[in-house]
Amino acid sequence: MIIDLVTMENFGPYQGTHELRLGLGPHPLVVIHGQNMAGKTTIINAVRWALYGVAKDRLGKPIPTGELINSDAFEAGDKRVAVSLRILAAVDGKDVIYTLRRQQQLKSAHSRGQVDNDYDTHVTIERDGHVLAPVHFGSVVTSLMPEPISRFFLFDGELLKEYEDLVRAGGEREARAVKEAIEMILGLPAARYGRDDIRQLRSETNRRLRREASRDQEAQAASARLEDLAERDRELARDREETENELRKNRQEVHRLEQELKRYEESREDAGRLEELKLTKAAIGSEQEQKRQSLKELVVDLWRDVLTPRLAAETTRLEAEMSTRLNAARLLAEARRDVERLEASLEHSKCSQCGQALPHDAVAKARTDLVERSEEVDVLRPRADNDRIRELARVIGQLRKVAPAGKTDAIRVVSKDLDQLRFKEFKTGGAIDEITQRLSSSDSAQVQQYDREKRQYEKVVAELAAKLESMEGQQHEIAVETKQQQDIVLQNTSPVFARLKQELALLDALDDVFTRAVDMLADELRTEVEKAASEIFRDLTTDKTYQGLRINENYGLVILRDDGAEVDQRSAGAEQVVAMALLGALNRLATKRGPVIMDTPFGRLDRDHRANILSFLPTMADQVVLLVHDGEIDRSRDLAPIESKISAQILIEHESSTASRLVLEGAPAHA
Amino acid sequence: MPEAEERDLQQLRYSPQTRRFLVDLQETDQINERVDGFRLAVSVAVALGCVPRRDQSRQDWSNYAAVNTIDTDDAALRTVITEVFPDFRNIPYRAIEDLAEQGAQILVDKYLEGDKLTLPDLLETVGQAGPRPR
Numbered sequence: 001m002i003i004d005l006v007t008m009e010n011f012g013p014y015q016g017t018h019e020l021r022l023g024l025g026p027h028p029l030v031v032i033h034g035q036n037m038a039g040k041t042t043i044i045n046a047v048r049w050a051l052y053g054v055a056k057d058r059l060g061k062p063i064p065t066g067e068l069i070n071s072d073a074f075e076a077g078d079k080r081v082a083v084s085l086r087i088l089a090a091v092d093g094k095d096v097i098y099t100l101r102r103q104q105q106l107k108s109a110h111s112r113g114q115v116d117n118d119y120d121t122h123v124t125i126e127r128d129g130h131v132l133a134p135v136h137f138g139s140v141v142t143s144l145m146p147e148p149i150s151r152f153f154l155f156d157g158e159l160l161k162e163y164e165d166l167v168r169a170g171g172e173r174e175a176r177a178v179k180e181a182i183e184m185i186l187g188l189p190a191a192r193y194g195r196d197d198i199r200q201l202r203s204e205t206n207r208r209l210r211r212e213a214s215r216d217q218e219a220q221a222a223s224a225r226l227e228d229l230a231e232r233d234r235e236l237a238r239d240r241e242e243t244e245n246e247l248r249k250n251r252q253e254v255h256r257l258e259q260e261l262k263r264y265e266e267s268r269e270d271a272g273r274l275e276e277l278k279l280t281k282a283a284i285g286s287e288q289e290q291k292r293q294s295l296k297e298l299v300v301d302l303w304r305d306v307l308t309p310r311l312a313a314e315t316t317r318l319e320a321e322m323s324t325r326l327n328a329a330r331l332l333a334e335a336r337r338d339v340e341r342l343e344a345s346l347e348h349s350k351c352s353q354c355g356q357a358l359p360h361d362a363v364a365k366a367r368t369d370l371v372e373r374s375e376e377v378d379v380l381r382p383r384a385d386n387d388r389i390r391e392l393a394r395v396i397g398q399l400r401k402v403a404p405a406g407k408t409d410a411i412r413v414v415s416k417d418l419d420q421l422r423f424k425e426f427k428t429g430g431a432i433d434e435i436t437q438r439l440s441s442s443d444s445a446q447v448q449q450y451d452r453e454k455r456q457y458e459k460v461v462a463e464l465a466a467k468l469e470s471m472e473g474q475q476h477e478i479a480v481e482t483k484q485q486q487d488i489v490l491q492n493t494s495p496v497f498a499r500l501k502q503e504l505a506l507l508d509a510l511d512d513v514f515t516r517a518v519d520m521l522a523d524e525l526r527t528e529v530e531k532a533a534s535e536i537f538r539d540l541t542t543d544k545t546y547q548g549l550r551i552n553e554n555y556g557l558v559i560l561r562d563d564g565a566e567v568d569q570r571s572a573g574a575e576q577v578v579a580m581a582l583l584g585a586l587n588r589l590a591t592k593r594g595p596v597i598m599d600t601p602f603g604r605l606d607r608d609h610r611a612n613i614l615s616f617l618p619t620m621a622d623q624v625v626l627l628v629h630d631g632e633i634d635r636s637r638d639l640a641p642i643e644s645k646i647s648a649q650i651l652i653e654h655e656s657s658t659a660s661r662l663v664l665e666g667a668p669a670h671a
Numbered sequence: 672m673p674e675a676e677e678r679d680l681q682q683l684r685y686s687p688q689t690r691r692f693l694v695d696l697q698e699t700d701q702i703n704e705r706v707d708g709f710r711l712a713v714s715v716a717v718a719l720g721c722v723p724r725r726d727q728s729r730q731d732w733s734n735y736a737a738v739n740t741i742d743t744d745d746a747a748l749r750t751v752i753t754e755v756f757p758d759f760r761n762i763p764y765r766a767i768e769d770l771a772e773q774g775a776q777i778l779v780d781k782y783l784e785g786d787k788l789t790l791p792d793l794l795e796t797v798g799q800a801g802p803r804p805r
Contacts (some may be wrong), residue, residue, distance in 0.1 A: 243676050267688060295790075296703050301788070303707075303714035314755055395754045395786050402747045415791050448751045 001144050001597050002623045003047065005086040009103075010073040011049075012042035013660040022595075022625055023088065025647030029618045031626045031639065032653030032662075039660040040627040044599045048154050050102045053121070061259065064115045065104045072658040075480055079106035079113065085253035085475050098140060099126040118211050118535035124332045128497055145594045148181040150369045152586050153594040153621075157602065179554045186525045187591035188518070195514035202507040206215035206230070207487075209500045213489040222488035233475060240471045247464040250457050257454040264447045266440060274435045288421045295414045308404040315399050322392040328383035335376040342370040525589070526551050532585035533557060533578075540616060542608045549581060557582060572606050580613060587621045595623035602632040614638060680764040683741055685709075685731040689775040694737075699786045708789060712774030713748060713767055718797045721773045723759055723766035738764045 003057070004023035008014045022030050022041065034040045045055035055063045068080040086102035111121070123137045132140070145153060184188065210226050213219040345352040345366050345609040358366065490501060534548030537559075546567070548561040557578050558568040567574075580601075587596065598617075602610050610633065617624050633639065639646065651663045673771045674712070689712070693705040735741075735803045741764075752763040752770075759766035782793045 070781050087801055184754040292700050299702055303710040306718050398750045398754050412791050437689055
């Protein structure tokens with residue numbers, strides 16, 4: 001079976017009519033990309049809703065019609081929601097096209113549309129373009145994909161935990177439902193129907209035997225008793241069936257209430273997390289207080305560091321002036337010495353160095369030099385102001401006394417720490433607010449109500465289970481007495497009786513054969529599932545120390561190591577891989593093959609496991625629709641190796657919570 | 672009035688704005704004592720090139736503290752003012768009073784984010800400030 005076309009009308013975020021073409025090409029894989037809240041899960045729900053009339057939320061609870069219908073369309077007066085599926089299937093070796101359509105419409109303009117009773121449901125069905133009566137809708141859906149097995153085809157990665165619980169050894173109640181669904185996929189009920197037919201025939205033969213025996217006086221009493229016993233057995237069988245149905249319903253209620261309570265468990269977890277966050281916030285507050293104190297201490301002397309660059313600049317400037325003035329003082333001293341020397345030479349007309357008489361021209365030059373040097377002395381004298389030089393030395397000394405405190409680095413570090421703590425405090429505060437808001441919306445009275453109801457249902461379940469046990473005991477007693485009475489009846493020697501006895505013996509033998517055959521088939525199928533799941537698991541897992549999987553009678557799977565030992569603790573990723581292996585095995589062995597639609601299946605997988613599963617998907621079924629978001633897979637990196645197996649990629653463009661649309665990308669030219 | 676005839680202060684005063692600023696810093700747990708903020712304001716003004724002003728109106732100002740409370744034991748503030756602003760050699764605490772006002776205004780205008788002083792920004796600006804022209 002292939003889903004060729006899904007048409008959604010006002011379904012979830014898809015306002016108006018949106019067509020999703022899935023049978024686009026020769027390859028099995030179609031990838032639909034969309035961000036969170038864009039409308040990926042809506043697509044899987046649209047298929048589920050069209051087939052079975054139920055869409056499920058993240059907790060597996062049915063979504064009311066009022067929440068399915070696009071709110072913008074509803075506000076605009078278009079108060080209906082519809083999905084149609086064009087399905088290609090093989091029926092008795094012939095290709096058939098079915099078109100199934102389900103619509104729900106508000107009964108009257110006055111209805112508020114908050115409860116499902118406010119809506120009328122219409123289903124239509126066509127086979128190869130010919131309209132069939134709506135009454136055939138259910139039987140056609142059951143022939144295509146019975147609802148119990150749909151969990152293995154319409155696959156929500158977010159709800160994977162449910163599968164993991166189901167396939168894990170234990171969990172009897174869920175395991176029974178899964179076992180029945182798995183056996184349905186594998187075709188075991190067909191063998192059981194054969195066995196039941198034999199039993200029906202045997203019952204009829206017994207009835208005829210009793211009638212024949214009633215002609216014999218001695219056997220008459222036994223025959224009458226056998227009639228009573230048969231009637232009693234039938235009554236018990238009817239009662240037992242009713243009780244089993246009732247028990248199943250009550251168990252479902254217990255399960256539903258457990259799911260409801262699980263939601264509140266999240267609230268309780270929230271409460272624990274809130275406490276942790278409050279402690280974290282208090283610790284952050286305490287650390288902030290320490291840092292603030294530390295910063296305050298550092299700020300006490302900060303003014304010195306703030307002044308440091310300015311004082312350094314002042315000091316540098318004063319030092320430069322002092323250096324200039326000291327140089328001028330040195331030059332002044334030299335000039336003064338020269339003036340004194342020249343004056344002495346001129347006074348005695350002798351060289352002040354060697355004492356020889358100065359020639360005429362030398363006297364003239366000395367006079368010129370004396371004038372020049374005297375002028376220099378006049379110029380240098382104010383520059384070489386010794387008072388100023390002393391003042392400069394004093395000021396420089398004073399400024400140097402205002403030493404920096406050296407706190408700047410510490411202040412920067414502590415300020416940065418405080419910024420980070422403020423950010424942490426902000427984030428923690430945000431998380432606290434979010435959880436507080438969630439908790440404020442949870443209702444403790446509702447929790448108590450669920451708890452009370454659950455206890456009541458559990459009590460009824462226990463009573464029904466005890467009643468069933470008692471009925472089984474009574475049926476066993478009836479069977480023992482029936483055997484005794486039959487022995488008396490079987491002493492009849494008439495030819496008709498003899499033939500009926502032979503018939504009965506044959507049917508007994510056949511019943512035995514069929515019963516054993518069903519058990520053997522079940523064992524064989526389990527072994528086949530174990531083998532196929534192990535093969536797939538070995539391909540998917542990156543841990544090559546795993547030998548494979550072992551299956552129990554409820555199709556629970558455990559991982560085996562190289563040495564055959566069971567792996568007790570499985571990681572979340574390993575659980576996901578085991579569940580994928582089971583799904584792969586069931587699809588490989590199924591008598592009914594359906595399209596697999598997977599919603600966000602890679603959430604907890606690392607890159608290598610993701611790559612392994614992506615390579616495996618195209619071989620998993622005739623049609624695989626993958627709904628993913630960017631956070632799960634990188635389009636260019638993860639999808640490149642399987643590009644040749646992809647028929648089409650479709651993008652969900654999300655404009656608002658009530659407006660998404662589907663855009664086809666990368667469709668092959670022939671599509 | 673000529674500087675020589677001016678008398679220096681024994682008691683420092685501050686404007687209502689500067690008082691509010693220092694009280695806020697204290698109440699928001701950023702300084703232990705107001706004097707820490709006062710000294711910081713003076714140093715910021717000096718570091719960023721402000722010059723003490725004469726004849727500023729001091730109407731509505733209130734008494735703050737004695738000069739020996741404001742200055743450190745080594746009279747470092749006084750030293751800085753007298754050496755950096757020699758014109759105020761005889762009235763350093765008048766100069767300090769005015770510089771505190773100018774510094775507080777700079778801090779309020781440029782280095783308050785909400786009610787928090789952004790000290791790393793201040794240190795970066797101060798570090799980049801070059802020598803002042805005399």
